[in-house]
Amino acid sequence: MRKIHHFAKTAFAALCLIALSVSAYAQTPVQRKVDGIIAKVDNHVILRSDLEFGYLQYLSQSKQQPSEELKCQLFTSLLQDKLLLARAEIDSVTVEEPMVSSELDRRIQYLASQVGGVERLEQYYNKSVRQLKDELRKTIKEQLVMEKMQQQITGKVTVTPKEIKKYFNAIPADSLPYFSSEVEIGQIVKHAQVSRQQKQEAREKLEALRQRILAGEDFATLAKQYSQDPGSAAAGGELGFFKKKELVPEYEAAALRLEPGGISNVIESQFGFHLIQLIERKGQEFNTRHILIKPATATVDVEETIAELDSIRTLIVNDSISFAKAAKEFSDDKNTKDNGGMLMSRATGSTYIPMDQVDPSIFFVIDTMQVGDISKPIPFTTEDGREAVRIVSLKSKSKPHLANLKDDYQKIANAALGQKRSKAVDAWFRKNIGTVYIEIDPEYQDCGGLQQLMQ
Template sequence: MHNQPIQPNRFIYVAAAIILSIVSAFQAQAQAPVNRLVDGIIAKVDNQIVLRSDLEFSYLQYLAQTKQQPSEDLKCEIFKSLVQDKLLLARAEIDSVTVEDDRITGELNRRVDYLSAQVGGVERLEQYYNKSIRQLKEELRKTIKDQLVMQKMQEQISGKVRVTPKEVAAYFSRIPQDSLPYFSSEVELAQIVNYAEVSKQQKQEARQQLEDIRKRILAGEDFATLAKQYSQDVASAAAGGELGFFKRKELVPEYEAAAMRLEPGGISNVVESQFGFHLIQLIERKGQEYNSRHILIKPATATVNIQEAIAELDSVRNLIVNDSISFAKAAKDFSDDFNTKDNGGSISSRAGTTYIPMDQVDPSIFFVIDTMEVGEISKPIQYRTEDGREAVRIVKLISKSTPHQANLKDDYPKIAAAALNDKKSRAVDEWFRKNIDTVYIEIDPEYQDCKALQLTQ
């Protein structure tokens, strides 16, 4: 249990498990279901419950992500984390701690966007799980709400905890020498991105195609039939373009505005959004929810615009190399990537830090940066973004470490983060000890001997 000390504590890990691996959670649903004959409640915390399947899934997921060896002690530790999660939720209900609906919806949309990017777009996501985006969001909403409430409770408990350099050094000194982790080569990278824009001609061609389809519908042809034939939103096309009921702010503003202006059965004019051009028919409206169908046509990206993007970034690179502008200022002024442009172009790792293990570097730039010197800026590199857009970027190699055993000089930020997590974990444990008697807790006899659960006894 103590051979890998420089890691996030398990309480924080489990509370964020589905945030970090939500694709895995959906894959578990898409594959063979848990055998409900052996499932059952193994813990009750007021109105919150932990199922045996919750523990098994979290346990196997943790083993897969950390490559640790299976052990009953580890399973008990995971079980403790799940019980603690439920205690957070139970206390949040008692203390009336809530999260705004807009925040839940925003986080829901962000995670679905992330999922879509991982599988190559909304259509592929819907095809893969054989569910509409609406259905996926409905299944995720409660999970995300619970996670946000737990985060808010945890922030109230340990948000003000800080560590001093002296505490970081003391934390590191307690780690046995033979347990110090070995870090592989890592890099810090920054980028400036240009997306290849769709030409006016291509936009006009897509718009005109929808205008012609609209004329056919107004002349009497069936919208749903034409959606199946022409719509490039593959998932909804199979259902005649129908999307199902959505609330306000759940679809892009341009689409929602056009749909909400219609009467049931009405057909919109051609509407442009970030996804392309839509022709919309309102099916039904219920209060603040509405059901619609659409036909989507996407303009293609012109090769000539890729060359324009390359030329533009080459000019920006020359300005930086000649010290006419800093990389950070150029990123802010010229980059099309909103995730990195305001922080100097810095690219984050999966763990949310600026240090990226070389085995996690985007393959499209791996071999480029492997031959670069620290401080060097690459020539423009053409690539395809996670959501399928054609783009070009220049990359700066900020730093590159050599493989080494953990030490305070080279790894202070990581060790400090681990020390902070450790201190926060102890603050959370103390909170549990003080609040354990404020809720009803029942543990299945099979797990009452878990050493990790001693604080709940």
């Protein structure tokens, strides 16, 4: 039987947990009432909707055919999750709030990239980023706790070369995977900047509003009329209470310099230009309202960005700086700049990407490149709709082939390690399942994988 384990479905879990959370808080109270509990593990429950939604998500990700066996395996995996959480409470395993906040930021950025930016994300769910974070926080925190528990269980699990070879030799010859051509790709991205004139126009518009407020007009009323922040404009620009380091640094610094009721000068952040009013301080938290004006983006200076990247490319080609160092120093792409500019496979987390999964805008660039080449600057549009330019480096390219130990040793080693870690999790599950209260709906008590683990 093919088992679904945490380590075999890392990418799926990252996406599915977000979707489960969003699905859960998007349901109406009536829908939640109809939803049933199918398992309890101490204070933690599994809802029927959790299983059904996760099942559909897994089918769409894995392209497998629907089956009750597969649903049973997923139920067992969800039960393992709840046992991890229950044991974490008993063993006092926790995660720090800054880690939770950092992961929330990463998840929100990912969701925003899928729908075309933060504004569209807020419009799609009709909620501010702060509200989305509040509703996702518990789920993200639980996932981080589970990961910490998994690390304690499997952190010392390793595989020897002998075990890797044994694992590979156990695969029937007619079941060896066929690897298509894979590439390693690096990129350095620069966002095209709004022209100075457009920035100046946005700044002047806010300066005029500031003078009107200082002359006696109501800040909240003007925010409703003019602010371009869809998440707060309707509320008179009010953001609600935030702790330090939860807002962009420029905004926070300006806000914390104010006394309650005070109005800031015009300040610039990655979102545009802000006029800020401090409403109230409460301990370590503060509440503000703002008016956001974004520079018009009809014209960005792409040619200047091309020239800048061309100069960076020349430095790399002349060996004055490595591609990895240039990516870290100059790239605007947060997802790749800190790992040498390398693109990662969303499915596996590896730098090796099958050619049929390469973004089309990059595929046609590298298709004519030789390994080691660096492309000329290429204009493109980012996932959140920004105009940008990038240079691309083709680090490596493999030929299609059947899996073998020589060419695919690391992949086989990872698979062998994953199998061994899965066995360690199963052993831990069997050892600890009797240490917590568990109640399972009769419909799922006969799941094959569950019975094996509970024996």
